Amino acid sequence: MNRALIVVDVQESFRAHPLWERISDPKIAEPVDRLVALARAAGDLVVWVLHTEPGSGGAFDPESGHIRPLAELDGPRPGEPVLHKTSHNAFTTTNLQQLLTEAGIRELRVCGIRTEQCVETTTRVGSDLGYRMVFVTDATATHPIGELSPAAIIERTEAVLRDRFARIATVAELEAEASGA
Numbered sequence: 001m002n003r004a005l006i007v008v009d010v011q012e013s014f015r016a017h018p019l020w021e022r023i024s025d026p027k028i029a030e031p032v033d034r035l036v037a038l039a040r041a042a043g044d045l046v047v048w049v050l051h052t053e054p055g056s057g058g059a060f061d062p063e064s065g066h067i068r069p070l071a072e073l074d075g076p077r078p079g080e081p082v083l084h085k086t087s088h089n090a091f092t093t094t095n096l097q098q099l100l101t102e103a104g105i106r107e108l109r110v111c112g113i114r115t116e117q118c119v120e121t122t123t124r125v126g127s128d129l130g131y132r133m134v135f136v137t138d139a140t141a142t143h144p145i146g147e148l149s150p151a152a153i154i155e156r157t158e159a160v161l162r163d164r165f166a167r168i169a170t171v172a173e174l175e176a177e178a179s180g181a
Contacts, residue, residue, distance in 0.1 A: 008112030
């Protein structure tokens with residue numbers, strides 16, 4: 001195993017937040033579950049990352065009870081790390097890099113909620129740390145920002161990451177590669 005899937009912030013906190021009504025893919029758990037199944041079948045490490053904002057009083061405050069994977073996910077299994085972060089990327093405030101180094105991981109597939117925020121930032125930092133990055137675009141979701149639609153945000157994110165920080169892939173492309181198609 002030299003590859004890991006990083007599932008970033010696919011958590012109940014977002015569903016509890018008023019912006020959930022405007023999320024680009026309210027069924028984000030479906031493509032994420034397909035990626036998780038693909039990773040498990042390949043023997044890849046699956047790492048779950050949850051965003052927290054201790055003391056904020058909001059949906060991301062651990063006291064809210066919402067800091068857990070979306071209920072419909074085939075969530076963490078024994079041996080799959082669950083990390084809690086307080087920064088926009090999955091590395092800075094967790095032991096993710098140490099965990100990946102100890103496991104001999106060299107390639108990361110990344111998915112999750114907010115395409116342009118925590119998922120993109122994790123991808124950029126992972127690239128800077130020397131990992132081969134695969135940004136699985138259709139297994140991310142976001143909300144509109146100002147006048148930008150989720151589609152425009154996703155398109156922009158793909159454009160700035162492509163061939164500089166990450167390979168851009170879809171769940172179906174990765175499934176086809178795994179099946180030898």
